[in-house]
Amino acid sequence: MGISNIIFLIVFAVAISFFTRNFSRIVENIKLGKDINRSDRTTDRWKNMFRVAMGQSKMTRRPVAGILHIIVYLGFLIINIEVIEIIVDGIFGTHRFLASILPLKLYNFLISSFEILAILVLVACLIFLVRRNIIRIKRFWSKEMTAWPRTDANLILVFEILLMSAFLIMNATDSLLFSAGAEHYTTSFSTPISQYFQFLFSGLETSTLVIIERFTWWFHIIGILGFMNYVLISKHLHIFFAFPSTYFANLNPLGQFTNLESVTNEVKLMMDPNTDPYAAPPTDAPAPESFGAKDATDLNWVQLLNAYSCTECGRCTDNCPANQTGKLLSPRKVMMDTRDRISEIAVNKRNGKDDTKALLGNYITAEELWACTSCNACTDACPIELDPLSIIMDMRRYLVMEQSAAPTELNMMFTNVENNGAPWQFPAADRLNWKDE
Amino acid sequence: MSELQVKTMADFMADGKSADVLFWVGSAGSFDDRAKKITRAFVQILNKADVNFGVLGSEESSSGDAAKRAGNEFLFQMQAMMNIEVMNSYNVKRIVTTCPHSFNTLKNEYKGLGGDYKVQHHTEFITELLAEGKLKLNGNLKGTKVTYHDPCYLGRANNVYDIPRELIKSLGVELVEMKRSKRKSFCCGAGGAQMFKESENGAQDININRTEEALVLKPDIIATGCPFCNTMMTDGVKAVNEGAAQVKDIAELIAENL
Numbered sequence: 001m002g003i004s005n006i007i008f009l010i011v012f013a014v015a016i017s018f019f020t021r022n023f024s025r026i027v028e029n030i031k032l033g034k035d036i037n038r039s040d041r042t043t044d045r046w047k048n049m050f051r052v053a054m055g056q057s058k059m060t061r062r063p064v065a066g067i068l069h070i071i072v073y074l075g076f077l078i079i080n081i082e083v084i085e086i087i088v089d090g091i092f093g094t095h096r097f098l099a100s101i102l103p104l105k106l107y108n109f110l111i112s113s114f115e116i117l118a119i120l121v122l123v124a125c126l127i128f129l130v131r132r133n134i135i136r137i138k139r140f141w142s143k144e145m146t147a148w149p150r151t152d153a154n155l156i157l158v159f160e161i162l163l164m165s166a167f168l169i170m171n172a173t174d175s176l177l178f179s180a181g182a183e184h185y186t187t188s189f190s191t192p193i194s195q196y197f198q199f200l201f202s203g204l205e206t207s208t209l210v211i212i213e214r215f216t217w218w219f220h221i222i223g224i225l226g227f228m229n230y231v232l233i234s235k236h237l238h239i240f241f242a243f244p245s246t247y248f249a250n251l252n253p254l255g256q257f258t259n260l261e262s263v264t265n266e267v268k269l270m271m272d273p274n275t276d277p278y279a280a281p282p283t284d285a286p287a288p289e290s291f292g293a294k295d296a297t298d299l300n301w302v303q304l305l306n307a308y309s310c311t312e313c314g315r316c317t318d319n320c321p322a323n324q325t326g327k328l329l330s331p332r333k334v335m336m337d338t339r340d341r342i343s344e345i346a347v348n349k350r351n352g353k354d355d356t357k358a359l360l361g362n363y364i365t366a367e368e369l370w371a372c373t374s375c376n377a378c379t380d381a382c383p384i385e386l387d388p389l390s391i392i393m394d395m396r397r398y399l400v401m402e403q404s405a406a407p408t409e410l411n412m413m414f415t416n417v418e419n420n421g422a423p424w425q426f427p428a429a430d431r432l433n434w435k436d437e
Numbered sequence: 438m439s440e441l442q443v444k445t446m447a448d449f450m451a452d453g454k455s456a457d458v459l460f461w462v463g464s465a466g467s468f469d470d471r472a473k474k475i476t477r478a479f480v481q482i483l484n485k486a487d488v489n490f491g492v493l494g495s496e497e498s499s500s501g502d503a504a505k506r507a508g509n510e511f512l513f514q515m516q517a518m519m520n521i522e523v524m525n526s527y528n529v530k531r532i533v534t535t536c537p538h539s540f541n542t543l544k545n546e547y548k549g550l551g552g553d554y555k556v557q558h559h560t561e562f563i564t565e566l567l568a569e570g571k572l573k574l575n576g577n578l579k580g581t582k583v584t585y586h587d588p589c590y591l592g593r594a595n596n597v598y599d600i601p602r603e604l605i606k607s608l609g610v611e612l613v614e615m616k617r618s619k620r621k622s623f624c625c626g627a628g629g630a631q632m633f634k635e636s637e638n639g640a641q642d643i644n645i646n647r648t649e650e651a652l653v654l655k656p657d658i659i660a661t662g663c664p665f666c667n668t669m670m671t672d673g674v675k676a677v678n679e680g681a682a683q684v685k686d687i688a689e690l691i692a693e694n695l
Contacts, residue, residue: 252545253541253545253594253595253596254594255541255589255590255593255594255595256541257506259510259514259546259550260514263510263511263514264514264550267511267514267515270515271515271519291511292510319621321623321624321626322637322639324623325639325641325643325646326639327637327638328637328638370634370637371636373589373624373627373628374506374629375593375629376593377621377623377624380593393506397508397509399508400507400508400509401509401511406507406509407634409633410507410630410633410634412633413503413504414507417501417503417504417516421499422464422467422468422498422499423499423504423632424468428495428496429495430468431468431495431497432492432494432495433473434467434473435480437473437477
């Protein structure tokens with residue numbers, strides 16, 4: 001084993017252990033959420049995941065972004081097969097290990113696919129950069145898209161472009177070295193795309209070519225390992241979490257909101273004529289649950305998983321009637337705030353720091369929540385079926401049932417419903433007046 | 438207008454009979470002056486088709502939808518359980534309603550609280566009556582241009598997009614689509630209890646935005662299937678270009694063409 005193999009092993013092990021540690025921390029953060037049962041309808045859930053996450057069924061509703069995204073997605077999945085080869089080569093000092101175990105035809109087919117996808121991904125990412133920074137598509141520049149979210153998106157795209165370039169240059173120089181009969185470079189393979197980059201390196205000394213080839217090889221693998229770790233602090237986590245998020249998605253009709261069970265129990269008690277209204281709760285009874293959500297930990301784990309899955313594409317906000325008419329509400333901001341807040345809670349917990357903030361108030365204001373028309377445009381628009389509306393509703397529930405902080409007109413509406421059984425001040429006896437008018 | 442034949446569930450019970458279907462009128466349909474006209478139009482249709490239906494009358498109470506979307510889950514469940522108790526006592530199995538909010542709540546949210554019913558929106562119900570040959574439409578509206586505004590709680594919330602459109606088309610009118618329609622439809626601004634409060638600060642009211650979109654098509658009629666959408670769009674037309682188009686419920690269009 002040469003020195004480079006040892007270096008490779010160390011880099012690889014460090015990257016993987018960092019990744020494992022930080023990934024499991026995110027999973028721990030998600031588990032800070034309340035329990036919700038999504039273990040039902042497993043067949044429907046698998047189908048939903050296959051259709052929406054793997055099949056990208058909702059992406060192409062916006063055809064340009066959708067098709068470009070599918071290219072990058074396929075590229076990401078398929079080109080990563082190459083990583084297996086790189087890892088084996090890195091550890092054992094082999095050269096193009098897969099070529100030695102696969103039939104030549106299959107190997108060439110694989111490499112050709114990688115190259116074609118690589119150039120397509122590269123072009124797609126360039127177009128994405130243009131859309132974000134030159135055309136400045138509105139949804140990438142809304143208020144919540146502050147410096148970091150914008151930089152985050154651009155960094156990922158530049159990263160991808162560099163990785164794809166390195167891959168193509170690696171193949172170009174490798175096949176030049178093969179043609180030159182260089183030692184170690186003994187594998188011939190198809191170069192449908194990289195052959196057009198070879199002119200850049202023609203006439204270079206073999207030793208220079210080796211340096212370029214080795215550099216791009218190392219750049220590619222270190223880049224991927226780095227990217228993998230970067231994803232964990234970025235909006236790009238959807239590459240992992242889109243799958244569980246669609247699996248655990250709400251499969252009920254969008255209009256069906258949850259019936260709070262804690263409330264059901266109380267209402268049943270109230271309506272039961274046999275209950276003793278003066279009975280004191282048993283002394284060993286657990287403290288009553290609070291209704292709705294004040295902080296990120298009052299949300300359920302699916303909502304927190306959703307928050308980490310959000311890639312800030314802004315389709316929700318772009319379709320939100322409140323947002324589009326200039327109200328403060330942005331469903332994307334709700335997701336981003338939820339993610340930032342649960343991460344903050346987790347960090348404070350790990351460091352034993354006091355925490356006096358809350359999602360409601362410090363991140364999301366009542367004005368944002370009261371702007372929602374519950375129209376479900378956001379949940380319908382989300383390409384991976386995240387549910388910002390459920391978070392908005394849970395926080396409204398907290399405002400109303402724990403703080404009695406509804407807008408005055410809504411309090412009047414509640415009073416009317418309580419007294420007359422209608423949101424307006426009309427007596428029930430008049431309910432049939434329309435018949436004779 | 439001709440006399441409407443309406444019996445309450447209590448009337449049925451007193452006669453020792455039962456209704457085939459309960460017409461859930463809803464609070465808007467009972468009390469809002471504009472929505473009451475939709476209620477009457479739908480009853481005309483029911484009478485014409487000789488449907489054996491009943492209403493709850495003074496025994497009906499708010500479905501709780503507005504309370505629930507406003508965050509008052511407590512009040513919602515109180516309402517729901519009261520209504521369920523009343524409906525179950527009349528052995529209700531099938532419900533039709535002209536309000537997509539009641540439709541959604543009764544259909545989806547009462548289930549978990551002990552109220553399991555077959556619930557239909559009036560456009561679904563009318564479609565069945567037509568298919569069974571119980572109604573015949575005349576083509577008085579030929580040459581009229583109509584656009585349809587999807588109520589969120591019928592469309593996105595419950596995936597009913599085509600039935601109301603087919604109904605409108607069966608009147609022989611020209612149906613034109615707004616840029617944002619079906620699942621991409623833009624809310625009228627009333628949902629989520631917004632109907633009962635001032636809208637939050639912003640650049641524009643949601644119903645104005647939507648009405649402008651509809652009026653671009655220069656329709657004679659903006660059709661919808663929700664009393665709240667009706668109010669919002671009617672106010673919108675008044676504010677944007679009064680008299681530019683009529684706002685009508687599909688039930689009204691059908692009733693005028695029987």
